[in-house]
Amino acid sequence: xxxxxxxxxxxxxxxxxxxxxxxxxxxxxxxxxxxxxxxxxxxxxxxxxxxxxxxxxxxxxxxxxxxxxxxxxxxxxxxxxxxxxxxxxxxxxxxxxxxxxxxxxxxxxxxxxxxxxxxxxxxxxxxxxxxxxxxxxxxxxxxxxxxxxxxxxxxxxxxxxxxxxxxxxxxxxxxxxxxxxxxxxxxxxxxxxxxxxxxxxxxxxxxxxxxxxxxxxxxxxxxxxxxxxxxxxxxxxxxxxxxxxxxxxxxxxxxxxxxxxxxxxxxxxxxxxxxxxxxxxxxxxxxxxxxxxxxxxxxxxxxxxxxxxxxxxxxxxxxxxxxxxxxxxxxxxxxxx
Ligand code: GLN
Numbered sequence: 001x002x003x004x005x006x007x008x009x010x011x012x013x014x015x016x017x018x019x020x021x022x023x024x025x026x027x028x029x030x031x032x033x034x035x036x037x038x039x040x041x042x043x044x045x046x047x048x049x050x051x052x053x054x055x056x057x058x059x060x061x062x063x064x065x066x067x068x069x070x071x072x073x074x075x076x077x078x079x080x081x082x083x084x085x086x087x088x089x090x091x092x093x094x095x096x097x098x099x100x101x102x103x104x105x106x107x108x109x110x111x112x113x114x115x116x117x118x119x120x121x122x123x124x125x126x127x128x129x130x131x132x133x134x135x136x137x138x139x140x141x142x143x144x145x146x147x148x149x150x151x152x153x154x155x156x157x158x159x160x161x162x163x164x165x166x167x168x169x170x171x172x173x174x175x176x177x178x179x180x181x182x183x184x185x186x187x188x189x190x191x192x193x194x195x196x197x198x199x200x201x202x203x204x205x206x207x208x209x210x211x212x213x214x215x216x217x218x219x220x221x222x223x224x225x226x227x228x229x230x231x232x233x234x235x236x237x238x239x240x241x242x243x244x245x246x247x248x249x250x251x252x253x254x255x256x257x258x259x260x261x262x263x264x265x266x267x268x269x270x271x272x273x274x275x276x277x278x279x280x281x282x283x284x285x286x287x288x289x290x291x292x293x294x295x296x297x298x299x300x301x302x303x304x305x306x307x308x309x310x311x312x313x314x315x316x317x318x319x320x321x322x323x324x325x326x327x328x329x330x331x332x333x334x335x336x337x
């Protein structure tokens with residue numbers, strides 16, 4: 001299974017073996033061992049803290065830690081707790097945006113709230129003021145709430161159905177809202193309401209900003225486990241076709257734009273650092289999940305609630321970076337010919 005030859009491409013040391021860095025030669029890599037090694041390495045890492053600005057998130061078990069890799073040919077590798085659910089939080093932004101792009105085209109995003117990074121925290125009011133709502137990004141709250149306001153539907157019920165059906169298709173199973181999280185966030189989301197009102201004032205949200213904030217809050221409260229997130233990532237990695245269920249969820253034409261905004265702002269103001277380390281489009285959520293996409297190769301996700309100052313899961317970042325690099329996932333790392 002492992003190659004110890006000297007002429008290997010992109011050599012790296014994994015669990016005591018030198019293996020090839022080309023994931024297309026998956027037979028040469030013991031992916032399972034790579035995933036389990038990262039789990040063992042980080043499971044006792046005790047840094048960061050659960051988000052507590054949404055009271056219910058502070059109560060989630062901080063020790064929860066699970067990692068899943070799913071290849072574009074549907075193979076699943078995992079370690080740790082892959083069944084416990086956390087709220088999807090900001091990771092939802094990717095999939096609501098996918099719905100809007102699929103239904104209305106990718107230009108509506110650039111025309112409406114832009115795709116540049118704000119360089120500010122994910123719920124920055126300053127960023128809206130600075131750019132009058134124009135140079136946001138769908139991966140930070142003002143752009144995300146504006147994106148939710150663009151989902152098609154003639155009633156709140158219909159809009160919600162379009163959103164949750166999309167998430168279900170990406171995850172390959174029926175997902176549900178964690179009502180305790182929703183209630184907790186809905187009672188404390190005045191800042192997001194303020195962001196939405198400002199976006200409305202600048203004409204970036206056309207109508208009903210408070211309703212859009214409520215639907216956004218609900219989408220952030222959807223429960224997901226590490227396998228769900230990895231399946232969602234693998235669907236993006238596989239050009240919009242879920243490699244586990246075989247269903248085409250969105251058309252492959254919109255995948256480059258989805259991955260581009262994830263690369264630009266998926267880990268908020270630390271997105272540059274993340275890209276520097278991994279080269280992977282990714283998205284984090286304050287519930288503790290992160291997913292990352294190696295285009296054409298695999299999706300990877302990890303869940304661990306304690307976050308760093310930017311709001312990104314510490315164990316999830318470390319584990320995903322190690323694994324993705326060991327599997328040769330970085331699209332900016334071409335082998336010389
Ligand atoms: N629901 C959270 C909020 O709006 C999502 C933020 C996040 O995951 N970064 O604040």
